[in-house]
Amino acid sequence: QKEVEQDPGPLSVPEGAIVSLNCTYSNSAFQYFMWYRQYSRKGPELLMYTYSSGNKEDGRFTAQVDKSSKYISLFIRDSQPSDSATYLCAMTSRGTDKLIFGTGTRLQVFP
Amino acid sequence: DAGITQSPRYKITETGRQVTLMCHQTWSHSYMFWYRQDLGHGLRLIYYSAAADITDKGEVPDGYVVSRSKTENFPLTLESATRSQTSVYFCASSPQGSTEAFFGQGTRLTVV
Helix, strand or coil: CCCCEECCCCEEEEEECEEEEEEEECCEEEEEEEEEECCCCCCCCCEEEEEEEEEEEEEEEEEEEECCCCCCCCCCCCCCCCHHEEECCCCCCCCCCCECCCCCCEEEECC | CCEEECCCCCECCCCCEEEEEEEEEECCEEEEEEEEEECCCEEEEEEEEEEEEEEECCCCCCCCEEEECCEECCCEEECCHHHHHHEEEEEEECCCCCCEEEEECCCCEEEE
């Protein structure tokens, strides 16, 4: 079993929809949670960074962490065609320099 | 330009050849990382470095060698390339630890 599980999709939604992207994990030591966005043939770029449990909002993006369920989510409100990309969750624990990535979910937002 | 750059962007090499992928960052970040990205596996850590002259293995280090004589450079060498090393390779840097890593554009390597 992988430490981090993520549905690969693809997820196809109409413009304006609310998108929910999720990851589950097995290592209870994970405390730092990140979401990266990766456009086709580009490097991943950091989108959201959350420490421990709770919510974090940045514009149309909201990251949620539920440590009791070992479950993290990224919500995108009012989705745009420019949001079409692969979204990767990543996480790590205190005292380690290794970031563990999910396999990524491909999102397509159509006009 | 400031940032992190990888070279070459595309490379085709033959089985058994040695090939080096270059990574250069201008932020003076302490940490640098090499990942490979393959379908179905996502990003997997090959090697990382916490500072100049300090390197450590990641999840899939076999067949790869790294060095870090200067803070800004972190080359990755495939000593004897195999077809299983066909992949997209990403270099990343971070001011501290593995959080908030900044990635390069990637090198697409094909081993024939």
